[in-house]
Amino acid sequence: MGSSKDQLLVRLKELQIDFSQYEHPVVLTVEAQAKYVGNKGGALSKNLFLKDKKHRYYIVSALADTKVDLKVLSQRLGLGKGGLRMAPEQALGEILQVPLGCVTPFALVNESARHVSLLLDQGIKTQERCFFHPLSNDISISLDAHGLDKFLKSTGRDPSYVDLEANPPVGKDQPPDLAAFIPSGSTVLPDLPDEAPASQDSTGNHVSAGTKSAAVIAKAVKPSGNVQNVKEKPVNGARPSIPSANAGKFVEELLDKTSTLLLSEISEDSIKQHGGQLGTEVVNNIQKCLREDLKNLATIFKNTAYTEGFYAGIHYQPKRL
């Protein structure tokens, strides 16, 4: 299981990071947190846990009043306009190992969050101290950016601060300026079913109220229960073994396709309709429908066999004289 808040606090002390801690009833939103620690000399932070379409995760940690526009961020990361959305509730527990309402950069101490990318608001550096939850939302700690950096470095990360409110143009000649924040490690995390994403901080608070952003969050996403291996995207770096041109398999595929089509062509109706001519009729249809498909299968087979031969050729050892 992930680190507990006590383990974290011990670690902070070991690292000689200066922080103040305040216990309070469980809070789920920045407003609620403000009630207890708003006047304690530290700026409040809002923390978003986001996910992109390729199942990569991000924590955006910002001052409570910094405007964060998911659309803009998505573009600056190079994910297009609608590439970022709030991560589903399940991911909070599985990846960050924190409860709802408790997203915090400190969650990155957990192994499971190894590949989560962190975007820090440069506004944090302007504050004397800033409040975060140390893995539990019944306690808030305040520390300065220097202390936060020390902690992050201890997890092996290189903290880097970004102007989250900036909106630089992204286009053909201006590459996305935050592209370096895309996690590079291949995510071997399970494909979490897309459920209605949880709002981790109170709604009006974190995202600039552009209607499009609301649409991003409110979009009803159907569970990916239906259909297949369609979601399988090859993980970067995982190399499939060289498939061999297997004549048996190839013939089976051809026969499969033909049989399926044949069966669909021969029914009570079609027998009634064509009688003795059914054979000719079916053959014509098969040829028409299957010709291209079978040719494509054959081309794949040919290309695979050629590749095997090519590979053998370039690795061939000439006879010794």
Next chain:
Amino acid sequence: MEKKEDQQLQQEEEQVVNPWEVSAKDGGKIDYDKLIDKFGCQRLDQSFVDRVQRLTSRPPHVFLRRGVFFAHRDLNEILDAYERGDKFYLYTGRGPSSEALHLGHLIPFMFTKYLQDAFKVPLVIQLTDDEKCMWKNLSVEESQRLARENAKDIIACGFDISKTFIFSDFDYVGGAFYKNMVKVAKCVTYNKVVGIFGFTGEDHIGKVSFPPVQAVPSFPSSFPHLFSSKDDLRCLIPCAIDQDPYFRMTRDVAPRIGYHKPALIESLFFPALQGETGKMSASDPNSAIYVTDSAKDIKFKVNKHAFTGGQESIEKHRQYGANLEVDIPIKYLNFFLEDDAELEHIKKEYGAGRMLTGEVKKRLIEVLTELVERHRRARAAVTDEMVDAFMAVRPLPNMFD
């Protein structure tokens, strides 16, 4: 003499079509007649389609039947030569600027595969990783990586490895290829290239000297390992019409250095899901259907983002019918629905208001899902070793079989 292209017009009044930007006038539709006129190429009429059918003894590709490939230069010469028994080779390419390919990217490759099969001719495919490195400010390694990734999707379109050579500029430029580049470069003044491509004093010299790279694959002597004994071989280039400037320049230069002018066969732009204002954009995931989209994604995108010509209410729709001019599902079906009769039926019923937008979209979703699924299966069979084989500088002894 060909109509020479003068200054690329940047005013808002005119539509802009060049290899790096495509936009219609006032955010409207691209005027293809004007484009053909301005560029100076010819319309591809039905007589050509019939002739291709006769010469290849097979039904013409759906893109030809539907006027997707609608313009050409010197296609008649290629066909004349072919009839005489003189073959040709195909040349097409891709600028690997992103990993995600969408259906618009596949169009020239789908058509080129048909041409390869129908005419039984070899093909060279150029991956302009250097161009993207320069224009998109990618690192050399990244553009090379993207080139290889894109090559896999290209191979998945079904090209025959015994007749196809894929190359990336970073790998292949040099030797005979480079000699031709210099020959071409010597024939194009700085002013000329500025006139054609709109370069300015601020553009770096990499951009200015790039055009010959895309020009010389049109000449068989650029590929000595393939065409060493065939200096006379003609070249046919299937491409989208925004690439025309490169080849206008090439055709201008070719006779001056003793080569045949390459012939071209050019396609329309594939409209974005949200409507016909220009090309699909790789940076907006909802403007296009990607080859990595799941069935769910396709359904969602078509249902939520496709711009339709249907009326606002069912009653109005039944009364007035749909506006087929702007309806994206109809346009997409025009590209991808093989059955002519079915398409006609849908157009008729939808235009009259008897068929609803939902039904048209449903049919489109079926067609696209099948297409993407087939592509994905083929893509899964492409390995790095296969890419190496396609990209190896090797002889292709059976390329005309």
